[in-house]
Amino acid sequence: MGRNTLGTLEQAVMMVILALGDGAYGVAIRDELSRRTRREHTLGAVYTTLDRLTAKELLVSYLGEPTPTRGGRAKRYFKLTGDGRQALDHAVNTRHELEYGLGLAGKGA
Amino acid sequence: MGRNTLGTLEQAVMMVILALGDGAYGVAIRDELSRRTRREHTLGAVYTTLDRLTAKELLVSYLGEPTPTRGGRAKRYFKLTGDGRQALDHAVNTRHELEYGLGLAGKGA
DNA sequence: CTATTTCTTCTACAATGTAGACTGATGTGC
DNA sequence: GCACATCAGTCTACATTGTAGAAGAAATAG
Numbered sequence: 001m002g003r004n005t006l007g008t009l010e011q012a013v014m015m016v017i018l019a020l021g022d023g024a025y026g027v028a029i030r031d032e033l034s035r036r037t038r039r040e041h042t043l044g045a046v047y048t049t050l051d052r053l054t055a056k057e058l059l060v061s062y063l064g065e066p067t068p069t070r071g072g073r074a075k076r077y078f079k080l081t082g083d084g085r086q087a088l089d090h091a092v093n094t095r096h097e098l099e100y101g102l103g104l105a106g107k108g109a
Numbered sequence: 110m111g112r113n114t115l116g117t118l119e120q121a122v123m124m125v126i127l128a129l130g131d132g133a134y135g136v137a138i139r140d141e142l143s144r145r146t147r148r149e150h151t152l153g154a155v156y157t158t159l160d161r162l163t164a165k166e167l168l169v170s171y172l173g174e175p176t177p178t179r180g181g182r183a184k185r186y187f188k189l190t191g192d193g194r195q196a197l198d199h200a201v202n203t204r205h206e207l208e209y210g211l212g213l214a215g216k217g218a
Numbered sequence: 219c220t221a222t223t224t225c226t227t228c229t230a231c232a233a234t235g236t237a238g239a240c241t242g243a244t245g246t247g248c
Numbered sequence: 249g250c251a252c253a254t255c256a257g258t259c260t261a262c263a264t265t266g267t268a269g270a271a272g273a274a275a276t277a278g
Contacts, residue, residue, distance in 0.1 A: 114266080116265080116266090117265095134256085134257095135256065135257065136255075136256065136257090152256080152257075153257095153258085153259085153260095156257065156258070156259095157258095157259095160258090176255095178254085178255080179253075179254055179255075180253075180254030180255035180256080181254085181255060181256085182254090182255060182256055182257085183256085184255090184256070184257090185256085185257070
């Protein structure tokens with residue numbers, strides 16, 4: 001139990017959580033993820049990933065207060081753990097190592 | 110037939126193929142991949158990925174001449190197709206979109 | 219108290235990741 | 249030629265990730 005290779009979605013979700021700072025809960029993560037990847041993602045897919053990352057202790061979650069809006073039940077917020085941060089950094093480094101020397105684009109549509 | 114999300118290994122293999130240019134055949138790909146990711150990969154794992162990418166027409170392969178070294182049988186070389194190049198570029202762009210604004214490291218251990 | 223909205227959990231299956239055994243093709247040295 | 253060491257690629261099987269959609273729980277409005 002130590003082999004740690006993050007999948008594409010896993011990395012994406014972790015990055016989105018960093019981007020959202022506080023306020024990183026299920027629905028918000030899903031929306032920001034869809035926005036940044038220009039692609040729809042279902043809540044189920046996102047939560048599954050969130051759960052697995054939490055099980056691997058790369059994320060931790062805590063419950064917030066319910067907001068006084070209709071249906072505003074308590075949200076579960078997520079943030080990276082030290083291990084999570086480390087795993088993500090490692091993935092980013094590996095990525096750079098792979099891209100090194102290639103003339104890969106970087107412009108969007 | 111349109112769903113196109115490249116996995117971590119798939120992207121890595123494609124990048125390594127670009128990095129190797131000509132000379133991108135199984136064993137060489139495995140070695141360069143292991144070197145860049147600082148991690149061992151088995152031939153089986155690499156070939157499986159190579160086959161799947163070929164099936165998706167993101168790669169094409171062609172046989173080379175046998176080299177006159179002991180056991181030097183003919184190698185199967187791989188290169189990206191137009192679709193492959195496009196899929197990789199897309200993945201890279203999405204990645205940048207995700208990293209945008211985060212202060213992610215870039216230095217290795 | 220039931221309808222509706224917001225958010226989360228559960229279940230199931232498809233796609234990717236990974237390992238290791240197995241097969242085929244060459245040369246080497248007797 | 250024959251047994252063997254090498255280099256390369258194929259096949260099989262199972263673990264981990266990706267993805268969807270249905271179901272469940274909490275909250276407010278009326």
